[in-house]
Amino acid sequence: MKHLTTTAIGAVLSLSFVGEALATEWNVSLWGQRRAFTEHVHHLADAVAEATGGEFTMNISYGGLSDNRENLDGISIGAFEMAQFCAGYHRDKNPSITVLELPFLGVSTLEEEVAVSHAVYNHPATQADLGRWNARLLMTSPMPQYNLVGTGEPRDSLAEFEGMRVRATGGIGELMESVGAVPTSVTSSEAYNAMEGGVVDTVAFAQHAHLSFRTIDIADWWTENLNPGTVNCPIVVNTDAYDALPEDHRAALDAAVDGAIQHYLDNYAELLQRWDAVLEERGVERITIPDEELSSLAENAAPIHAAWIEQMSSQGLPAQELYDLVQTTLAEHRAGN
Known part of the structure; x- marks a missing residue:
């Protein structure tokens, strides 16, 4: 048994090389820290590794690979294989998905957000729009409607938004501007320092981000029912890397998406259940905007929608079709539930 034939040695070496060839290791560029916003990526990585017997693994990095505003650029050149980004960070690079960031679209649940996002992604x-960046849309990062935290005296009417400096991107920023606020698009990682230093008076985030980026820690108040809209943040993969995957690895990745999204939804539901306790623990006052004020704000959204359709149509996008797709998908999703 001490001696192996040449044929046997060749067979062992051949199997070894085949094993190496089958191994796939991807780098994933995120930012901040692990939080509800990124839980589906971790679930996806675990599911893919399990389905492939550890042959397909993902190294998840929080800021070590790229700045969050440059993740799409990194994907385009193959600097890493997977990344998360938000449409509002660079609207000119991904105009098609900015339809999902329009204010007062009517989306009210995370499940609805998943439905409309994936309809637009498909x-x-x-796909051609993101294809310019060699990016393939994999799944969304559904977030609830944004609300404001602020310092100082509560702003509980639209008149008090005049001159308010607010961290808000995309359509939410445009909506805030329509009532006299001054939006700024500092990144989520910069929001705490901007608020603490007085660069902004208020920050528009979903609940998980107020927690993760600690804006809730220095807030005096929170609007519990403003709900102007949300931000759309896809997970994308480098198209060349995706196409180069062995067939079974590609199938494992695709099959893991639904489970990852469900894990995200379940995890976020638990966070929302804790939110009341978070506000109470930190002594944050809950502010309710009157219904008539919300109706007035919603009316301001209509011209923003019309302007988006006109602008994107002029750029060659089927803007009206994308906008209508959101509305029909929303109606179909509700009819099926």
């Missing part, structure tokens, strides 16, 4: 115009 549209040929959206």
Whole structure:
């Protein structure tokens, strides 16, 4: 048994090389820290590794690979294989998905956000748009409607938004501007320092981000019912890397998406259940905007929608079609539940 034939040695070496060839290791660029916003990526990585017997693994990095505003650029050149980004960080680079950031679209649950996002992601115009960056849309990072935390005296009417400096991106920023606020698009990682230093008076985030980026720690008040809209943040993969995957690895990745999204939804539901306790622990006052004020704000959204359709149509996008797709998908999702 001490001596192996040449044939046997060759067979062992051949199997070894085949094993190496089958191994796939991807780098994933996120930012901040692990939080509800990134839980689906971790679940996806675990599911893929399990399904492939450890042959397909993902190294998840929080800021070590790229700045969050440059993740799409990194994907385009193959600096890493997977990344998360938010449409509002660079609207000119991904105009098609900015339809999902329009204010007062009517989306009210995370499940609805998943439905409309994936419908838009699957549209040929959206895929071509992101294809310019060698990016393939994999799944969304559904977030609830944004609300404000602020310092100082509570702003519980639209008149008090005049001159308010607010961290808000995309359509939410445009909506705030329509009532006299001054939006700024500092990144989520910069929001705490901007608020603490008085660069902004208020920050628009979903609940998980107020927690993760600690804006809730220095807040005096929180608007519990403003709900102007949300931000759309896809997970994308480098198209070349995706196409180069062995067939079984590609199938494992695709099959893991639904489970990852469900894990995200379940985890976020637990966070929302704790939110009341978070406000109470930190002594944050809950502010309710009157219904008539909200109706007035919603009216301001209509011209923003019309302007988006006009601008994107002029750029060659089927803007009306994408906008209508959001509305029909929303109606179909509700009819099926």
